[in-house]
Amino acid sequence: MSSVPLDQIPAPHDAATLTLVDQLVQWGRRRIDERVFRPGMRMPSIRKLALDKGVSRFTVVEAYERLVAQGYLDSRRGSGFYVRERFASASPIERRATGASGPADSAGPIEPPTIDVVWLLRNMLQSSTRPEKGPGLGYLPARWLDGELISGALRSLGRQSGSQILGFGSPQGFLPLRQQLQTRLAEFEIGASPDQIVMVSGITQAIDLLARIYVQPGDTVIVGDPAWFQMFGRFASQGARLVGMPYTPEGPDLDALESLVETWRPRMLVINSVLQNPTGTSLTAAQAFRILRLAEQYDFIVVEDDVYGDLCPAGYPATRLASLDQLRRVIYLGSFSKTLAPNLRVGFIASALDVTQAVSDQKMLVAMTTPELNERVLYRVLSEGHYRRHVERLRARLDGVRDKAARMLERTGMRLFTAPGAGMFLWADTGVSADALTAAGHEAGFLLTPGSLFSPHQSPTTWMRFNIANCGDPALASFLTSYLDSVERRAGSTGA
Template sequence: MANTRDALGTAQPQAFKPGMPLIALLSRESGESLADQIVRSVVARIDDKVLRSGARMPSIRAFAQSHGVSPFTVVASYDRLVARGYLESRRGAGFYVRERAAPILRSTRDPAAAHGIEGGAMDVTWLVRNMFRQAPYQQMPGTGVLPSDWLDGAGIANALRAISRQHPGTLVNYGVPQGFLPLRQQLQQKLGELEVQATPEQIVTTAGVTQALDMVAREFTQPGDTIFVDDPAWFLMFGSFAALGARVVGIPRLADGPDLAALAQLAALHKPKLYVINSVLHNPSSTSLSAAKAFQILRLAEEHDFLVVEDDIYCDLHPGPAVQPVTRLAALDQLQRVIYLGGFSKTMAANLRVGYIATSRERAQRLADRKMLQTLTTSEIGERVVYKVLSEGTFRKHTDRIRTRLDELRSRTVRQMERVGLKIAVAPMAGMFVWADAGRDTNVLAAQAMGQDLLLAPGSLFSPSQLPSQYMRLNIAAMQEPAVWRFLEKELA
């Protein structure tokens, strides 16, 4: 097998031919040896069944020639893969992918799956830890949030003061497991504007979309089950799902949604329980799902009996169908097979940790019971604050201002990215992220940037396989610091 790349840089399987590379990117600049990179890449392809049991591996000479490495490196890599049970050596015939009794779950904390950098391994934990460090926002172009001065801190403060005066009991009492009823009624109206019909009984509040994903995975999967995610996709869920004992398989993401041929093939092979997808303003590319693909996803979900988890956390950054066409799976399916997730951390306040799940009445009750057993309730203080902001009508104007500021930055920021040597295959029309091709291993680039107190988000962390990548996610709202441009211009020249 070998890999090509789609418009978003996602690996696409195709038949191996002599002279074609089996591995998309080997980096001599990283702290990881070439043999380690080869072993890790082949393991990922076998675990994801891109390389099937019984497949013949390229000969040592062919592999060495197609990847520009020495035969000794290939021999060492193949020997280690044999020792780990991934390959078998057949005398006089070469190396073959070995039949495996059970899949091996790859953890994002596996030292063999991480690039070493000074101060620790560059993995998902490294990125999240550094996103929470006390550094100027302008020095973190890899961050996933907007600047605090873009958000409505004054409105949140006013809402908190009003709640403490009018409802002092909320400061000391539990809420209810399903969530603050007036907020769920307000969310019913918000969902109706998105053409998703849901009663308050079909909505469960959560501590952000992160908890929502964890609750859904715990309720609807068991250890050993498969969960599909986009590849690339939001990185935090990979380790979370793997920690539950789930097998996480990436579905190549194209500019208009998933690769449907790959989705159909992998669904037949793995029989997943869930498929987690951003339909609107996908993270990290800010692209959206086409209507044609939305219908096909639901057809495949019905055919292979899996639930679709639609993460719409960036909902309020999209200008709406009157400005740009947009299709939500929940609007087509009306929560029959789709579990819809939303929240306000990106546009209102991350610190409130208020998200929600909308689904069928029966699933909502199951999730509310699970939430009760896990955490009793979520904070009603935060839920009341969100309710007050939404019900007073100021939130719509606030999000209009955010979208306008992003629109004013986007085109000139993308042009400047291209001037310093980044390639943008799909320029986004909305949202805060750009998925950029740096033309080199972005783990190495991120390590160099960290040496200058600049945080980048390398593309390897956005794939469940965490293979080396030339891509990285950049936040246009955090790209206004001259030091960021000086660094990129120097390193990419």
């Protein structure tokens, strides 16, 4: 891993008041807590860490001994220092993600993956104020968004009677917003009445509700391989069998999909039809027709996640499944987290009336209603006519950096999966272990997203997703070039 000067190690106190040993202890604790150094993993040798950090070997030994005393490390005579198996302090979700069952498990804890979804989500939230260091982030930087749109809507609401937002709200969501969404969907040639729309707290809640209603233990759910990783755990916790549909530079491999549905007879297919995450591909009309024909033939539900749809300009070659199916078999999901604010958390489900009723009922059982205040804010933004121009500006800014980001990645030696003409992501083959590159990037101050997280099996891979809005830091190009060159030199020296 690349060296990080001790004076750059984040600490809860001013580094000037801490000894070098204190600083090194805090560095080690943070790297272990963030799982850069994993349970059972050997720590860097005393000699190597002393050279990397520019400190004496005595300082490293003292820091390691303190980490042993604090329960972070084990000392093994003649072998070195190792990260202690500390699953007793892990959260339940981390236990499930790593397969650990605690001290009572006689077989011992299962070795966790190098980088997992919990690790990434934790670090994404911690990195929200430094997007220039987050090429792996899944949202646009705050400086690209328009806070005035949100604050203006809040001021407008503040001038109204407070009694309007003191009740529970409607299980389906704020009616004027659902009426506004009916108009927006009509622009996509999707016919949906307000009664066919249910407001949710983003795509994540939408997937959760649909999994609870339609997926039983043992059911097969087909997802992209690669695809949005956060849904994998939700379906798995429902007892579903996840089957990955491969992608080509032209979109989903539909010959493979046909073979999969014939073999597994799935309950559901979940797909991004427009600007798929992470490949950036979009469905053609022919592909969309074929998917719907398979859904009809093999009787499975199609969940269409269109969270990136507003980043797709008019006339772009992309087809929405719901526009062809008209919500007979397709359940359509939308959200505004990518274009307005990640924490606004307002999304919606558009579907047939019987599905809408089931979703609304399940929503009441899980969360009663969604916050009407957020829905009223979104209604103001959409109805006052400024949102369209805001989205056009976002598309223009993405167009302005896409080619630069692509050329930068190619200069480091990476190979792009495809060259999308819209959207915010590039899917690139790094040629090295993406997990190892992610860990090295984290050590150097960059949050990267390895391709293993985008596979339902989380298999090791050399692929990685890059957010083009966060690839402009020259230090990123320097780090990637340096790291990839060093791997190539090591491979050459060993004759690999």
